[in-house]
Amino acid sequence: MSMSSPTVQVSSSSSSIIATTAVGSHVLKIDGYSRTKGLATGIHLKSCSFRVGGHSWHLAYLPNGDCAQTADYISLYLVLEDAPANRTPALAQLSVGLLDRAGKPVPSLTKTLPVNRFNAPGSYWGFNTFIRREALEKSRHLKDDSFCVRCDVCVVTQFRAEDAAARAAAASVAFVRVPPPDLSQNLGELLRSELGADVRFRVDGEEFAAHRCVLAVRSPVFQAQLFGAMKEASLSAREVQIDEMRADVFRNLLHFIYTDALPKSEPQEEEALMAQHLLVAADRYGMERLKLVCEDILCRHIDVSTAATTLALAEQHQCQGLKEACFQFLKKSPGSLNDVMATDGFDHLANSCPSIIKELMSRLAAAHYSN
C-alpha cells in the first residue's frame, strides 16, 4: 500500500492602509478690524461653529497675539468643540489663508500645518504668528476696515485596509497626469508667430500683428472697432493707426490680451512706470482685470518720487483703492508730504486735478486733529 502526501498550495497577497479623510472649509470675515485692535493680548474672538469630518469646530481670532512675544501679530487657532467619539482623538490638518479682494487665498499669506491630534473639547492648534499686523495694514487686502481668512480643515475619519488589486485599479488613474493649463502659452505663441493674423496696428512707429477675434473677446473697445461698421472693421483695412500710446506699452497690452499675464523682463525699478502707462491703456480699452493688476502693482510702489503722479492717475481713472493707498502714504509721515510737494509731479497734480488737493488737505487736517 502506497501513501502520498498532498502538496500544500501557498498563495500570497498584499494590502495597504488607507487614511480616509473628510475636507471642509470655513471663511471668517473680520468686519471692523480697527475696533478689534483695542483688545488686550491673549483675548480671543470666536467664529461661528462649522462641521468637518463629524466634528464641530470654530476659529479663534486673537488680534493682538496670544502672548507678549507675539503681541505684534494676529494669531489664529482651530478649536475642537465636541468630545471625540470612542475616546479617540480627532486628527486634522489645518491650512489658513488670507483672502484677497477677489476672495482667493493670497499665496504668500497662506499657512499650513501637518496633521495634529485634538484630544478633548477645547483642544486647539494653529498659528500664533499668522501675520504681522503692520503687514496686514500695509497690504491692500485690508479693505473698508475688513479682511477675510479661509480655513481649510482635512480630518482623518478612518483608517481602512485595501488590498493590492483594488489599489492598483485606483492607482492606474494616477498613471495619467494631466498637466496644468497651457492655454496662455499657446495663445502667446500665436501672438509671436503671427500665424493667421488678420489685423495690423501701427503704434509709435512700430507695427504689431494680431487676431481680430482674440482682441474682440478680450476688449469691448476692440470688439466695437474691429467688428463694427467703420473703416477698421473692413477686411480691406490693412493697418490701424493708434496714437498717443508708446510702442512698448502696446506690446505689453497685447501680451496681456493673449496670455492674461504681464511679461517679466522688466527691470524692477521700471515696473511701476510701465504699470502707470498700462493702467491708462487698460482703462482706455475697457480691460478691467488688467487695470486692477496695474493698480495692485502701483499700490506696492508708492514712494516720494511716484506718489503725486500716481495719485493723479488714480483720480483721473477712478482707481479708488490706489487713491486710498496714496492718501495713506502721504498721511503717515509729514516728511514725505513735504518731499512729495517738492517734486514736479505735484505741480502736475495741482494743475490737472485741483479738486484732489482740497480733498488731501481736509484729510490731513482730520488726521492732525485726531492725533
Add this chain to the structure above:
Amino acid sequence: MLNGGGGGQKKRNTKIEPYRHRVETDPKFFDKSWRKLHDAIREIYNHNASGLSFEELYRTAYNMVLNKFAPQLYEKLTENMKGHLEEMRTCIEAAQGGLFLEELQRKWNDHNKALTMIRDILMYMDRTYIPTNKKTPVFEHGLELWRDTIVRSPMIQGRLFDTLLELIHRERTGDVINRGLMRTTTKMLMDLGLSVYQDDFERPFLEVSASFYSGESQQFIECCTCGEYLKQAERRLHEESERVSQYLDAKTNEKITAVVVKEMLANHMQRLILMENSGLVNMLVEDRYEDLTRMYTLFNHVPDGLATIRSVMVSHIKDTGKSLVTDPERLKDPVDFVQRLLNMKDKYDNIINVSFSNDKSFLNALNSSFENFINLNNRSPEFISLFVDDKLRKGVKEANEEDLETVLDKVMMLFRYLQEKDLFEKYYKQHLAKRLLSGKAASDDSERSMLVKLKTECGYQFTSKLEGMFTDLKTSQDTTQGFYASTSSELPADAPTMSVQILTTGSWPTQTCNTCNLPPEIVSVSEKFRSYYLGTHNGRRLTWQTNMGTADIKVTFGNGSKHELNVSTYQMCVLMLFNSADVLTYREIEQSTAIPAADLKRCLQSLALVKGKQVLRKEPMSRDIADDDSFCVNDKFTSKLFKVKIGTVVAQKETDPEKLETRQRVEEDRKPQIEAAIVRIMKSRRVLDHNSIMTEVTKQLQPRFMPNPVVIKKRIESLIERDFLERDKTDRKMYRYLA
C-alpha cells in the same frame, strides 16, 4: 576747409517716463473735439460710417472725458440726436397713406444702427462718467429721445396708433394685412419700454377691441343659434391668440382674451345659456356633445360661467326626472321605469365625461339632482327592486354575465340615491324570496354578487337576513336528502316525491299563515317529514306555507292525451279533487281545500280561463266566479307541449292596498330602530335636550331612512313611560337616561 565726418546714426532714447496726461489748455479743445464727433454722427445718420475712423473718434471722446468735458459732451450729444430725430420726424410725417408705417420702420432701423455706433465711440463715457453721475446710458438715452421726439409727437402719435388699430380692424373683417410690418412696429414699441407698448398701444387696442366685440356680439346674438354663436366666439378667441403670437406682445394674450370673453360671453351669458330652441337645455336633450364641449370650454373663462351651466343643467335634470317619476303612465311598468332612469343617468354621465371634462362639480350636481327627483316617487325603492328581479330571473338570455354585472353596478348607483333604503330592503327580500322559492333565480353567483354590492354599500346588518335566506336553502337541500336517506324504505313505491324548503322565521318576508287541506297522498309524506325533522331538531316548530310552492302533476285527459302540468300548490289541491269527482261547484271546492277565497278564485281563473291553458271547464263561461259555478275536467284539452306550465308565480307591482300594507309594516319596523338609536344616544350622553336628540337620531338612521320627527317624539314618550328616560325636573325639554 573742414570736412564734416558722417558717423553712424544716433541711438533713440527708450527710457520710460512717469505717465502724465497732458493738461488741455487750448480754449477751443472742446469745440474742436465736438466738431469731429458732430460731423461723424452726421455721416453715421447719412449711412456713410464706413469711411470713419473708429480709433480717432473713440480717442477724441476718451480725451474729452479725461479732460472733464463729459457733461458738455452728454448735453451736446442729446441736442445733436434730437436734431437728427426731428429731421426724421419730418420725413415720417410727409409719408403718404400706406407708406407711413414703412417709413417709420425704415427710420427706426436707421436710428438703431446709428445708436449702436454712437454708443460704441462713446463707450468710455458710458463706462465712467454716466454711472458715476447716474445719467442714462447712451443707447437707452437714444431710445428715449426717439420715443419723445417721434412716437409721442403730436402729429405722429395719433396717426401711428390709428393706423395700427385700423389695420387690426381690417384683419378682423377679413382683409390680409402686412403682418411683418405690424410685428416690427409693435416690437419697436416694446423696445422703447414695455410701458410705451402698454400705455400708448395696448390700452387703446383693448378699448377698441371691446367696442368691436360688443357690436359684433349684439349682431350675432340676434341671428344665430347658441351653438353657432359659441362657434363664432371660439373662432374669435383663436384669431386673437393667433394675432398675439404673430405680432403682439405675449402678455397681451391674457388681456385680449379677457376682453373677448367679457364682450361675447360674460355679457350675454344668461341669454346664451337659456336661448330658446338652441340653448343649453336643447343641447342636453339632443346630445350635442360638440356644442356642449364648446360651451363648457368657453364659459370656463367666465366668472360663474360653469356655475350657471351647472345650475341650468340641474334644473333641467330635476324637471325631466320629476316628470318621469311622476308620470302615471310610467308607473305601470316598473322595469321600464327604472330602465329609463338608467338611460338618463348614462346620458348625463356621457355628457359630463365627453363634454364637461369629467368635472367633479358637475358629477356632484348630477348626483344631487338624481337624489332629488328619485325620492319624489315613494315607489322608487319597490321599482328598483322589481328591476333587479327582472334581471336576476332565469330566461334573460340576451344578457351575459358581464353585461349583467354592469347593469347591476348601474342599478347600485340609483340605489345610493334612495332615502328609504330600508323600504328597498323590504321589497328586495320579498322578490328574492320569490325567486329563490320558485327556482327562478338565474344564477347563484349573480345573486351573491348583488348581495356583496348591497353589503358594501350599507353594511353587514343590511344584508345579514338576506344571506340567511341562502343559508336556509342550502340547509333545506341537505335536510331533504337526509330525510329520504333515512325513510325511503318506509314510503310506498308510488308515493309522490317531496322537496321541502325550511324557512327561518325573521329571515324571510312575513307571510300570513294559511294552511289549506292537502291531498291525502301529500299529507302522508309531509307528516313523515315532520316527524323526521322534529326528531333531529329539538324545540323546533314546523308550519306549512301552502301558499308558496309548486307541483308537477302527470295528467291523462279523457281524449287520451297525456301531459305533465307545472302548477302552484293551491292549483294541485284543486286538480287532485277531480280524481274522485267529475263535477264540482265552487263552494264544494272551497270547502274541500280550505284555500282563501281570493287565492282560490285567482287559482281557478288560471286553470279555467287562460287561453291555451284551460285544463278545467267552467259553467257558466264567465270571468267572475260565483258560489254555484261548476267546474269539470276539460276532456278535450290539447297542447303541442308535453310539459304545460300554468300560473307562473311572477313578482308584480303591488296593488294599492298591498302597498299601504307594506308601508305600514315598514313604519312599524322603524319604531324599534328609532328607539334603539335613542337609547344608544342617551346612554352615551346621559343628559340631552330634545332638539339634540332629534338631530342625533336623524343622523344615525339617515343611511337607511329619514326618520319622521313626530315618530321620534312618540318613541321618546314611550321610553319615558317604560322608565328608560325621564324628563328633567326643572327643564321639560331636557331628558335624562335612567340606568
